[in-house]
Amino acid sequence: MAKEIKVSPSLLAADFADLRGEMDKINSSEADWLHLDIMDGVFVPNISFGFPVLKYVAELCKKPLDVHLMIVQPEKFIREVRALNAMMMNVHYEACPHLHRVVQQIKEAGMKAGVTLNPSTPVSLLEDIIEDVDMVLLMSVNPGFGGQKFIPHTLQKVRSLRELIARKNAHALIEVDGGVNNNTAPELIEAGVDVLVAGSAVFKAPDMKEAIHQLKIIKGK
Ligand SMILES: O=C(CO)[C@H](O)[C@H](O)COP(=O)(O)O
Ligand SMILES: [Fe+2]
Numbered sequence: 001m002a003k004e005i006k007v008s009p010s011l012l013a014a015d016f017a018d019l020r021g022e023m024d025k026i027n028s029s030e031a032d033w034l035h036l037d038i039m040d041g042v043f044v045p046n047i048s049f050g051f052p053v054l055k056y057v058a059e060l061c062k063k064p065l066d067v068h069l070m071i072v073q074p075e076k077f078i079r080e081v082r083a084l085n086a087m088m089m090n091v092h093y094e095a096c097p098h099l100h101r102v103v104q105q106i107k108e109a110g111m112k113a114g115v116t117l118n119p120s121t122p123v124s125l126l127e128d129i130i131e132d133v134d135m136v137l138l139m140s141v142n143p144g145f146g147g148q149k150f151i152p153h154t155l156q157k158v159r160s161l162r163e164l165i166a167r168k169n170a171h172a173l174i175e176v177d178g179g180v181n182n183n184t185a186p187e188l189i190e191a192g193v194d195v196l197v198a199g200s201a202v203f204k205a206p207d208m209k210e211a212i213h214q215l216k217i218i219k220g221k
Contacts, residue, residue, distance in 0.1 A: 005189055006032035007215045008066045008175065009208075010199030011057065012048060012146045022203065023060035029209040030216050033066040033087065035177070035197045037146075040071035043095055044144035051080050058084040066197075068116065068177065070143045071095065075102045082109045090114035090137045090175075093121055103132050114175070118143065119151050123160040130170045135195070136161055141178030146199040150179030155191045162192035182214055190220035 009031050014022045026034055036057065039048040058065060064087035069077065074091040075098075081089045089111045096102045099115065106113040112134035115126065119139055126136060138157050141148035154176060161174055175195035176188050185196055196215055205211035 002219060003194075005185075005193070005216065005218070006173075006195040007202075007212055008033040008035040008195055008197045009202040009212065010035040010037060010146065010177070010197050011203075012037045013199035013203035015203070016049075019057060020060060022208075023057065025208050027060075027062045029212045031063055031202075031212050033195070034061050034063045035066045035068060035199075036086075038067065038069045038071060038077075039144060043072045043092065044070040046144040051077075051084075054084055058086075064088070066090070066114075066175075066195075068114075068137065068197075069095075075105060078105055078109050078111075082111060086111055088112045088114050088135060090116045090135065092116045092118065092143075093125065094118055099129055100132065103129065116143075116177075117157075119154070123157050123164060126161070126164060130164055130168050130172060133170075133172050135173040135175055137175045137177055137197075139178055140176050140180065140184075143178075148179055150181075150184045155187055158188060158191035158193050180215075182218065185215055185218045186221040189218060 037048050039046050041047040066088045067081050067086045068090045089106045103113045114135035115133050116137040140150050140154035173194040176193050177197035180196045180198045181201035202211050
């Protein structure tokens with residue numbers, strides 16, 4: 001039997017004037033998680049939303065929260081992310097010189113720990129941390145903005161990561177974020193992805209619940 005692919009819609013593409021309506025749709029959809037992009041204007045050239053907004057989202061959303069921090073020194077905000085009752089906290093490899101310590105701190109706080117790689121950061125750099133992490137988030141666009149074009153080299157990175165996880169007998173999930181839609185998902189699934197993040201393809205679709213359903217039933221190419 002084909003493995004079940006998880007779908008984590010990215011709030012970045014939502015209608016912020018109607019967050020309650022958007023969350024109602026997410027709650028009654030087949031979405032597995034909700035992906036929250038936090039940006040600081042330093043690590044990435046954009047600012048998204050902060051904790052007061054996320055507190056409201058967390059109250060409305062019934063799905064597990066998959067938080068993606070595109071900020072410098074993400075370890076400073078472990079407590080705030082935990083207060084959202086987040087399931088997963090993803091920090092960027094490029095933002096954490098003491099990554100092992102940050103991963104342990106996230107787990108000690110009671111969350112799953114994810115490590116995110118920018119498109120130009122090689123998977124091989126995870127050799128000595130892969131056994132400690134619950135998920136690797138591969139960016140398939142340069143982080144900072146929704147609605148960008150998928151970078152095809154990501155497929156090779158998914159395959160390399162799948163090999164690394166198998167060789168180390170590790171348990172990490174593979175998540176891909178950026179430009180994911182019905183066209184790019186089949187090859188990602190074939191390459192070995194576990195979780196698809198989709199912003200525009202879900203929130204800008206005429207029927208959000210149907211768009212999520214279509215991503216859930218896509219098979220590998
Ligand atoms: O982390 C992100 C951007 O930095 C977003 O999660 C991502 O861009 C999703 O948007 P889309 O599916 O529209 O590409
Ligand atoms: Fe993201």
